[in-house]
Amino acid sequence: MYIVHVFCHVKPEHVAAFKAACLDNARSSVQEPGVARFDVIQQEDDPTRFVLVEVYRTPNDPAAHKETTHYATWAETTADMFVEPRSKLIYSNVFPDDNGWG
Amino acid sequence: MYIVHVFCHVKPEHVAAFKAACLDNARSSVQEPGVARFDVIQQEDDPTRFVLVEVYRTPNDPAAHKETTHYATWAETTADMFVEPRSKLIYSNVFPDDNGWG
Numbered sequence: 001m002y003i004v005h006v007f008c009h010v011k012p013e014h015v016a017a018f019k020a021a022c023l024d025n026a027r028s029s030v031q032e033p034g035v036a037r038f039d040v041i042q043q044e045d046d047p048t049r050f051v052l053v054e055v056y057r058t059p060n061d062p063a064a065h066k067e068t069t070h071y072a073t074w075a076e077t078t079a080d081m082f083v084e085p086r087s088k089l090i091y092s093n094v095f096p097d098d099n100g101w102g
Numbered sequence: 103m104y105i106v107h108v109f110c111h112v113k114p115e116h117v118a119a120f121k122a123a124c125l126d127n128a129r130s131s132v133q134e135p136g137v138a139r140f141d142v143i144q145q146e147d148d149p150t151r152f153v154l155v156e157v158y159r160t161p162n163d164p165a166a167h168k169e170t171t172h173y174a175t176w177a178e179t180t181a182d183m184f185v186e187p188r189s190k191l192i193y194s195n196v197f198p199d200d201n202g203w204g
Contacts, residue, residue, distance in 0.1 A: 003143055005153075019196050026197040041105055041193035051107075051193065053155070091143035091153065094121050095128040102204075 001036060001101055002059045003091040006052040014081035015048055021077045022052065028070035029054070034061025036101040048083070055101050103138060103203055104161045105193040108154040116183035117150055123179045124154070130172035131156070136163025138203040150185070157203050 010018045022040045029038040037055035056062055065071055093101070112120045124142045131140040139157035158164055167173055195203070 023197050030198075039198065040196040042196050044192040044194060050196070090146040092146060094142040094144050094152070095125050096132075096141065 001093045001098055002056040002061065003093060004052075004054040004056070004062060004088055005091065006054065006086055006088045008050040008052065008078075008086045009083040010048050010050065010078075010081050011083055012048055014078075018050070018078055018081050021074050021081075022050070025070050025074035026052075028068065029065060032061070032065060032068065034058065034064050057098075103195045103200055104158040104163065105195060106154075106156040106158065106164060106190055107193065108156065108188055108190045110152040110154065110180075110188045111185040112150050112152065112180075112183050113185055114150055116180075120152070120180055120183050123176050123183075124152070127172050127176035128154075130170070131167060134163070134167060134170065136160065136166050159200075 026038045026040050029035050034057050035054070036057055037053065039053040041051050041053065043049040128140045128142050131137050136159050138159055139155065141155040143153050143155065145151040
């Protein structure tokens, strides 16, 4: 799997709107054939920090995701909500194997 | 859900053994009633860096995990493999809701 962790640091006044935008985006993203998971998680000791845990089936699937209207809407809606530009790290799976990601 | 990301930075010569120890631990951990997921992922641009993505059903379940023999074996096996002490961050789920984590 091609796993992307996207780190988002959001201005406090935008936390609720950011969560709503991420919910809309995640609900559509998990419908994409190339997306196995699209989790959104919020840091316990700093609720302005989120991680989007995006699990793609192949390295080509993130590009397909970025062509969707739901991604465009999310990116536009959240553009002014960030404290700093979002960053990402890429991972591969050790466990489970490729059949274990839904 | 009570989601723990454990960040592991491993000495290069121990990467293969660390992966093997994590596989053993993860396969047993996902059998625990309090564990919804126990993913092990390896960073693409630095294969000495791993994240254990531990998804617990309640905040009490990590303590139960740490009482298992498989955790004790993992901790003992990997004790001398780290470049620096492992660290962790705690998250709660925004998406999916509690029913979506398996």
